[in-house]
Every structure is written in C-alpha cells, then in structure tokens.
Amino acid sequence: MANSFATRTFTTLSGLQPNMANLKVIGIVIGKTDVKGFPDRKNIGSERYTFSFTIRDSPAHFVNAASWGNEDYIKSLSDSFRVGDCVIIENPLIQRKEIEREEKFCPATPSSCKLLLSENHSTVKVCSSYEVDTKLLSLIHLPVKESHDYYSLGDIVANGHSLNGRIINVLAAVKSVGETKYFTTSDRRKGQRCEVRLYDETESSFAMTCWDNESILLAQSWMPRETVIFASDIRISFDKFRNCMTATVISKTIITTNPDTPEANILLNFIRENKETNVMDDEIDSYFKESINLNTIVDVYTVEQLKGKALKNEGKADPSYGILYAYISTLNIDDETTKVVRNRCSSCGYIVNEASNMCATCNKNSLDFKSVFLSFDMLIDLTDHTGTLHSCSLTGSVAEETLGCTFVLSHRARSGLKISVLSCKLADPAEASRNLSGQKHV
Numbered sequence: 001m002a003n004s005f006a007t008r009t010f011t012t013l014s015g016l017q018p019n020m021a022n023l024k025v026i027g028i029v030i031g032k033t034d035v036k037g038f039p040d041r042k043n044i045g046s047e048r049y050t051f052s053f054t055i056r057d058s059p060a061h062f063v064n065a066a067s068w069g070n071e072d073y074i075k076s077l078s079d080s081f082r083v084g085d086c087v088i089i090e091n092p093l094i095q096r097k098e099i100e101r102e103e104k105f106c107p108a109t110p111s112s113c114k115l116l117l118s119e120n121h122s123t124v125k126v127c128s129s130y131e132v133d134t135k136l137l138s139l140i141h142l143p144v145k146e147s148h149d150y151y152s153l154g155d156i157v158a159n160g161h162s163l164n165g166r167i168i169n170v171l172a173a174v175k176s177v178g179e180t181k182y183f184t185t186s187d188r189r190k191g192q193r194c195e196v197r198l199y200d201e202t203e204s205s206f207a208m209t210c211w212d213n214e215s216i217l218l219a220q221s222w223m224p225r226e227t228v229i230f231a232s233d234i235r236i237s238f239d240k241f242r243n244c245m246t247a248t249v250i251s252k253t254i255i256t257t258n259p260d261t262p263e264a265n266i267l268l269n270f271i272r273e274n275k276e277t278n279v280m281d282d283e284i285d286s287y288f289k290e291s292i293n294l295n296t297i298v299d300v301y302t303v304e305q306l307k308g309k310a311l312k313n314e315g316k317a318d319p320s321y322g323i324l325y326a327y328i329s330t331l332n333i334d335d336e337t338t339k340v341v342r343n344r345c346s347s348c349g350y351i352v353n354e355a356s357n358m359c360a361t362c363n364k365n366s367l368d369f370k371s372v373f374l375s376f377d378m379l380i381d382l383t384d385h386t387g388t389l390h391s392c393s394l395t396g397s398v399a400e401e402t403l404g405c406t407f408v409l410s411h412r413a414r415s416g417l418k419i420s421v422l423s424c425k426l427a428d429p430a431e432a433s434r435n436l437s438g439q440k441h442v
C-alpha cells in the first residue's frame with residue numbers, strides 16, 4: 001500500500017488558486033481548534049457550528065481549513081481526526097484569504113488561500129499512517145517557524161513585562177502536565193483548563209496554560225522530562241496573581257511535539273543529562289502550588305470561621321481554600337529550638353532526617369549533595385479580630401515570596417487542622433473592611 005497515493009493525483013498546497021474546482025488535497029493535520037457554536041442570524045433560535053484546522057504537505061507549505069454547518073456534521077467531522085493524522089480532502093472551496101482578518105485567530109500560513117469545507121460538497125477521509133508516505137508523516141516534527149526563531153524561557157523571564165501580551169515562539173521541554181479542570185462560567189458555558197509546566201537550560205519551571213480540548217489532548221500525549229515542544233505563536237502574559245510570566249495556547253498557536261531540529265536536540269540532551277537532579281523542584285512546586293489556581297479562591301473567612309470549619313470537617317481529608325485578612329502575630333526566626341530552614345529530599349520533597357541524613361520516604365542518602373535542597377520551613381501565628389491560628393506553616397516558595405525572598409505557607413495545628421498559606425500579601429485596609437463587613441458572624 002505504501003506510496004499508493006501517487007502525489008500527482010493530488011493538488012499540492014503550494015499550487016492552490018482561488019476557485020479551483022474538483023480538487024483533491026492531502027496533508028498532515030498540524031493544528032486544530034475546538035468546535036464552537038454561534039447563533040445563526042438567518043435562522044433565529046438555531047446555532048451554526050464551526051471548527052478549523054491546518055494541514056501541511058511539504059516543509060514550506062501549509063494552509064488553514066474551516067468548516068461550518070449544523071452541530072451533528074461539525075462535531076462528527078471534528079471527532080474523526082486529530083493533530084498528527086493525515087487527511088485527504090475532496091472538493092473543498094478555495095478562497096483567497098484576507099490576511100489580517102484570517103491571521104487574527106488562525107495560524108499564520110505561507111499560503112494566500114484557505115479551504116472551506118461544507119457537508120454537501122466536500123469530503124474528508126482520514127488515512128491510516130501505513131498508507132502515507134513517510135515524508136508526509138515526518139512533517140509533524142517540523143516547526144512552522146525557523147528552528148532558531150524562538151525565545152528561551154530565561155529570555156522571557158528576563159524581558160518580563162515588556163513581553164506582556166506578545167505572541168512569540170518558544171522551544172522548551174515538558175516538566176509536567178497538570179490535571180484538566182472542568183468549570184462552568186457565569187454565563188453557563190462549559191470550560192476546561194490544563195496547566196503544563198515547561199523548563200529549559202535557563203529556567204526550571206514556567207507555566208503554559210491550555211484552555212481548549214484539542215491542545216489539552218495534545219498535551220496529554222507528552223511525557224514529562226522526555227518531550228520537547230516548539231510552540232509557535234503562543235501568547236505571553238504577566239500573571240499578576242502569581243507575579244510571574246506565563247504562556248497561553250491560543251487559536252493561532254501550532255505546537256510541534258519533539259521537533260526534529262538541531263536546537264531541539266541540544267535541549268533533549270540537556271534534559272536527559274539532568275533527569276535526576278531536576279526531579280525535585282517540580283515535585284515541590286507541583287505539590288505546593290501548581291495544582292491550585294489562586295484566582296479561583298474567593299471565599300473570605302475569619303479565624304473564628306476557620307476554626308468552626310475545622311471542627312465540622314474533622315476526619316475529612318479534602319482541603320478547602322479561602323482568604324483570611326489577618327496579621328502575622330508570631331514569626332519566630334530567632335528561637336534556637338525551631339529551625340527556619342531545613343533540607344528537603346530532592347526526589348520526594350519531604351524533610352530529610354537531620355541525624356541520619358536520610359529521607360525516610362524514599363530512603364535516599366542526602367550526603368549526595370544533589371539529593372537535598374534547602375527550604376524555608378517555619379511556623380507562624382495569624383491573628384484577626386476573632387482570634388488566632390497557631391502554628392500555620394509557611395514553607396518553600398510561598399515563604400520566599402512573603403518574606404521578599406520567596407516562600408510557601410502551610411499550617412499544621414494540633415487540632416488536626418492543617419493550613420497552608422498559598423500567597424501572603426499586604427491587604428488594602430479598605431478592601432479588608434469591606435469584605436469583612438459583608439460577613440455574617442457564625
């Protein structure tokens with residue numbers, strides 16, 4: 001079957017002209033959007049559906065294709081293939097593309113045309129990879145931008161605010177792929193979110209957020225500490241909440257998994273050589289920070305309410321999150337009996353026993369300097385007008401941030417209540433009083 005699709009039976013994407021008829025094109029799908037519904041203006045009360053994708057048939061040529069139609073047709077067409085599949089499209093409508101309008105939301109392509117597919121006129125056939133020329137399949141590993149045209153994560157962090165809102169290319173390794181969170185917006189639309197952590201030689205952890213099912217599906221195929229990605233046209237923003245730069249996958253973005261480029265191979269060698277050493281910081285960050293989206297935390301509590309909550313929740317392991325307006329009433333960093341800084345195991349993140357220098361969790365000997373790292377580990381008291389929470393733990397990066405030298409706050413009280421500080425900032429007194437005055441006392 002190999003090579004049975006002689007290339008001459010297909011029109012090449014580089015040869016497309018507006019209004020050509022009876023066309024047949026073949027290409028590998030390198031990008032794809034989620035299905036979206038819009039109110040149909042011609043048919044009040046009903047919706048029209050659409051999705052788009054990008055196909056490539058040579059290193060230099062790729063085009064965008066879009067399909068509009070009823071819900072059943074669009075959903076089943078969209079479900080029939082994924083990024084990385086090869087498709088044959090017959091009878092698409094070829095349109096000249098209005099570059100500015102088109103490239104606002106779709107990937108930039110070298111083609112002056114785009115394809116439109118309709119239920120009545122066009123067909124899309126998904127080919128099995130056995131039927132397809134390996135030259136075509138290998139295009140999936142070729143970035144759509146020049147292989148050296150990217151920012152390192154360190155460059156992004158160094159440029160900081162000046163890159164806020166910019167759309168750029170990034171080459172990085174995958175450190176972790178978070179769990180997909182599903183939510184419903186206030187106007188009842190369903191949404192989802194998945195956070196991927198990236199790293200490279202210059203930065204040990206950098207967040208990239210995926211908001212659509214297609215990019216989440218792609219991300220779920222990545223192997224932490226093995227996969228390298230080239231993300232073209234990704235949006236960079238400054239996350240005020242976390243006080244750091246982050247990346248977001250948008251509808252213009254095309255992500256090439258395991259790019260076959262010299263630059264990607266250098267990065268791949270780096271991640272292979274550093275597999276051991278780096279395991280630690282991602283575990284730590286994922287343990288303390290990554291899985292919690294601070295933006296979703298809105299409930300305001302008083303100390304009294306938290307204590308009441310702890311009593312009601314006794315025995316239940318589920319954590320709950322909230323905001324507390326309080327002051328730090330004890331911050332003991334001078335007491336000889338309490339340590340402020342401890343060694344944590346770089347494999348699992350747990351505190352290493354000082355006498356034995358062993359990690360009780362994974363039994364690694366910390367004498368190997370690579371296997372431990374220093375971390376803030378302190379207990380603080382938090383007080384408001386209703387009472388005091390004793391021994392809240394403030395550790396790691398939250399502690400560091402709070403102290404102006406980066407750290408994480410977690411609380412471990414004798415009641416079985418464990419409170420972790422996820423973020424600790426100066427409160428605006430007016431905001432605090434407004435929020436607290438809205439509170440009913442328990």
Ligand SMILES: *[C@@H]1O[C@H](CO)[C@@H](O)[C@H](O)[C@H]1NC(C)=O
Binds near residue numbers: 120
């Ligand atoms: C597609 O064909 C069907 C049946 O022939 C027709 O009812 C429908 O209006 C056509 N749709 C479009 C968008 O032309």
Ligand SMILES: *[C@@H]1O[C@H](CO)[C@@H](O)[C@H](O)[C@H]1NC(C)=O
Binds near residue numbers: 034190192
């Ligand atoms: C995304 O996936 C979720 C879960 O499978 C589904 O409920 C939702 O409708 C999907 N959204 C889109 C736009 O496809």
Ligand SMILES: CC(=O)N[C@H]1CO[C@H](CO)[C@@H](O)[C@@H]1O
Binds near residue numbers: 298434435438
């Ligand atoms: C949870 C809550 O009520 N938050 C409010 C606290 O006060 C600020 C500033 O007035 C509001 O923006 C928040 O919505």
